Amino acid sequence: MIDFLNWFAYDVLWGLPLIVLMVVTGLYFTIRSGFFQFRYFGRIWSHTVGTLFHRTTDAGTQNREGMLSPFQAIVTAVGGTVGFGNIAGVATAVAAGGPGAVFWMWATAALGMILKQVEVTLGLYYRRHKPNGDTYGGPTYYMELGLGDKRHWGKLWLIPAVIFAIGIFSTFFVTSSTLTASQVVAGALNLSEVQLGGMTVDGIILVGVGITVLGYLITSGGTKGVARIFSKLVPIMSLVYIVMGIVMILVNLPRVPAAVAAIFTNAFTGTAAIGGFAGCAVSQMVRVGMARAVYSNEAGWGTSPMIHSSAKTIHPVEQGLWGSFEVFFDTFVICSITALSVILSGAWTDGTNGGTLALSAFAQGFGQIGAYLLALVMVIFTVTTSGGWFTYYLAILEHIGKDDSQWKKILMKVFYAVRALPGLLWTIYLVKTNNQGFIWTVVDITSAIPTFVNVAVILILSGDYFRLLKDYKARFMNIGTVDESAALFYEDEREVATL
Numbered sequence: 445m446i447d448f449l450n451w452f453a454y455d456v457l458w459g460l461p462l463i464v465l466m467v468v469t470g471l472y473f474t475i476r477s478g479f480f481q482f483r484y485f486g487r488i489w490s491h492t493v494g495t496l497f498h499r500t501t502d503a504g505t506q507n508r509e510g511m512l513s514p515f516q517a518i519v520t521a522v523g524g525t526v527g528f529g530n531i532a533g534v535a536t537a538v539a540a541g542g543p544g545a546v547f548w549m550w551a552t553a554a555l556g557m558i559l560k561q562v563e564v565t566l567g568l569y570y571r572r573h574k575p576n577g578d579t580y581g582g583p584t585y586y587m588e589l590g591l592g593d594k595r596h597w598g599k600l601w602l603i604p605a606v607i608f609a610i611g612i613f614s615t616f617f618v619t620s621s622t623l624t625a626s627q628v629v630a631g632a633l634n635l636s637e638v639q640l641g642g643m644t645v646d647g648i649i650l651v652g653v654g655i656t657v658l659g660y661l662i663t664s665g666g667t668k669g670v671a672r673i674f675s676k677l678v679p680i681m682s683l684v685y686i687v688m689g690i691v692m693i694l695v696n697l698p699r700v701p702a703a704v705a706a707i708f709t710n711a712f713t714g715t716a717a718i719g720g721f722a723g724c725a726v727s728q729m730v731r732v733g734m735a736r737a738v739y740s741n742e743a744g745w746g747t748s749p750m751i752h753s754s755a756k757t758i759h760p761v762e763q764g765l766w767g768s769f770e771v772f773f774d775t776f777v778i779c780s781i782t783a784l785s786v787i788l789s790g791a792w793t794d795g796t797n798g799g800t801l802a803l804s805a806f807a808q809g810f811g812q813i814g815a816y817l818l819a820l821v822m823v824i825f826t827v828t829t830s831g832g833w834f835t836y837y838l839a840i841l842e843h844i845g846k847d848d849s850q851w852k853k854i855l856m857k858v859f860y861a862v863r864a865l866p867g868l869l870w871t872i873y874l875v876k877t878n879n880q881g882f883i884w885t886v887v888d889i890t891s892a893i894p895t896f897v898n899v900a901v902i903l904i905l906s907g908d909y910f911r912l913l914k915d916y917k918a919r920f921m922n923i924g925t926v927d928e929s930a931a932l933f934y935e936d937e938r939e940v941a942t943l
Contacts, residue, residue, distance in 0.1 A: 449885045453735075457892035463734060465896065466744060469903050470555025473562055476906075477913060481557040481768050487921070491762065492769040530740050530774065531624075531822060534782040535801040538792045541732035542715030543706040546783040548733025549740075553775035556743025557768040562902050562909045564767035566590070567749025568760035569908060570934050580842045581753025583608050583746040583898050588843075589934055590905045604897045608746060609840050611894030616837055618886050622867030623874055625826035626651040628802070632812075632819035652871040658827045659864035663834045667754065670831045681824045682778070688817055689781030692806065696788040703787045735888045738895055741774040745891060746898035750839035751832070759932055761916035834863055 474481065481488065537545045563583070570589045571581030584605045592601030626648045630636070635647025662673055693700060711729060738745055748767055757763040782802060786792050789805035806814035841856060902909070915932070918924035931937035 449889070453885045453888045453892070457889055457896070462892060462896050463730065465899055466552070466559075466734070466738075467555065469744075469899050470559055472903070473558045473906070473909075474555060476910065477558060480913070481554070481561065488765045488768045488772075492766050493773075530778045531628075531782050531802045531818070531825065533740055534779045535786050535792070535805070537732050537735075538783055538786045539801055541729040542710050542792075543703065543783075543787050544708075544710030544712070544715060544726070544729045545733040546707045546780070546787075547711035548730050549737040549775060549779060549783075552734045552737035553741055553743065553771050553779075556737065556741055556775070557771045559899070559902070560741070560743040560748060560767035560771050561761075561764040562906070563744070563746060563749045563898065564752045565760045565764035565909050565912055566902060566905055567753040568755070568757060568763050568933070569912060571753040573935065574842070579754050580750075580839050582750035582836075582839050582843075583894075583901065584840055584843050585753070586749075586905060587901055590908065591901065594934070595904075604901055608894045608897045611890060611892075611897065612747070612836065612840060614890040614893070615833065615887075617866050618890055619867050619870060620887055621826045621829055622652050622655050623648070623871040625655055625822040626871055628822040629819040632815035646875055648875050649872055652868050655823060655826055656864045656868040658823070659830045659867070662827055662831045663863055667751070667835045667838055670835055674828060674831065677824065678828060681821065681828065682773075684817070685778065685821050685825075686781065688806065688810070688814070688821070689785060692781075692785045692788065692810070692814075699788055700784070703784055706787065707783075735891070737775060737779075738891055740779055741771045743771045744899045744902075745895045747833070747836050750836045753839070759916050759919065760912050762920070830864060830867065837863075 534546075534549070537549065541548075566586045567581040567583070570586035571579050572585055572589075573579055587601045587605040587608070591597040591604070592599065629651045630647040633647070635651065638645050638647055638650050640650075663670060665672070696703075712726060715729075737743070742748055748770060752763050752767060755763050755766075786801060786805045792801060792805075802818060806818045810817065837859065841852075841859060844852060844855070911930075912932070914924060915927065915930050918926045
């Protein structure tokens with residue numbers, strides 16, 4: 445069974461077709477946009493994280509339509525992307541593909557910066573207003589309106605939308621986040637077994653219960669509630685991990701040049717067998733690196749547009765800049781910290797992977813205090829990841845059926861009731877069966893399906909993005925002539941067409 449899943453994940457889904465599609469699409473948007481994510485990186489920085497240093501950050505958007513401020517949207521999206529995948533996922537990538545896999549993560553992220561900008565821009569452009577004033581958008585929305593309505597596909601838009609939705613919701617039922625965080629916490633606290641009322645409870649399962657309760661608390665306020673909590677929690681969480689990584693690198697500073705050199709040289713030569721590491725060919729590095737990059741920064745996956753579409757913004761492309769920053773921060777900052785820490789520790793060659801490998805790396809660098817800090821960060825990362833994905837699931841469910849349909853109300857009630865349970869159930873099952881080897885393979889399968897569909901769709905809708913990018917450059921960058929009659933949102937465009 446495991447051999448079949450590995451074949452299906454890496455030879456079929458993450459085989460040549462998806463890799464070619466992502467690379468070609470990324471290069472297409474990069475070249476046609478004039479290498480926007482590279483040439484205008486200064487603008488991306490100043491119009492995203494740079495605005496956080498001004499008190500008037502959201503002043504210009506207060507009268508704009510939307511549920512969230514741009515900052516609330518980005519911290520919610522970052523909370524969903526910057527999570528256990530940045531620690532356990534990256535550690536697993538190094539353990540499975542060697543240091544060279546990190547290079548392919550970076551390469552994928554470089555193209556992913558423009559891919560996420562495109563999908564966020566399209567999400568904003570095609571978003572829809574609910575009767576109560578709330579705004580929702582994302583891939584299923586631009587599939588309906590961009591393909592079904594604007595391009596006259598009729599009901600055929602449902603085919604990619606249903607496949608995409610199934611792919612996204614498969615991550616709800618199959619997840620390793622709670623398990624990974626529980627392993628790290630239980631390992632740091634030496635909780636192998638705990639006696640409760642005469643019962644012996646596995647420490648990992650006990651921690652999993654606690655994380656599940658936190659997940660329910662975090663998501664109890666819906667999308668707006670998650671955004672309010674994340675606006676305070678995510679910056680602190682990210683800062684703590686960045687400081688830990690910087691200290692880890694400084695402690696091992698003399699070995700950093702060799703670690704960086706291994707990332708670049710092994711990317712094109714493969715990695716020989718070392719210790720418990722079985723060796724890795726270049727082709728495997730590319731597949732593992734790309735799969736982990738997409739799972740970590742979610743570029744092309746179609747997730748972030750579902751929260752960014754609720755943001756108040758002056759222009760769809762302006763919010764798209766946050767998408768580019770999101771990929772940069774997630775991969776080039778957070779993932780690089782994990783990768784360097786694991787490589788510098790040397791623990792990646794002893795046969796361990798996932799959260800256990802990351803815990804070992806930080807414990808070597810900081811001692812027991814490092815294990816405690818990583819355990820704390822992993823709990824926060826896991827809760828924010830589940831909270832961010834909760835908003836994605838909610839966006840899809842909001843798109844299903846009419847707003848007043850009874851079956852939709854029942855569906856929403858059931859979802860709210862069980863929203864944090866799958867992670868705990870998987871934790872219990874995998875601990876009891878000790879069958880944890882296949883979980884990351886299944887995770888890669890669940891990320892490949894919606895990514896394939898979404899990347900293909902944004903390629904079809906590329907004309908809308910380039911028109912909006914041209915308009916954005918004219919309005920805010922003094923490049924070209926402004927067309928004052930241009931509609932910045934599809935709802936406005938349809939209203940003008942009906943007049």
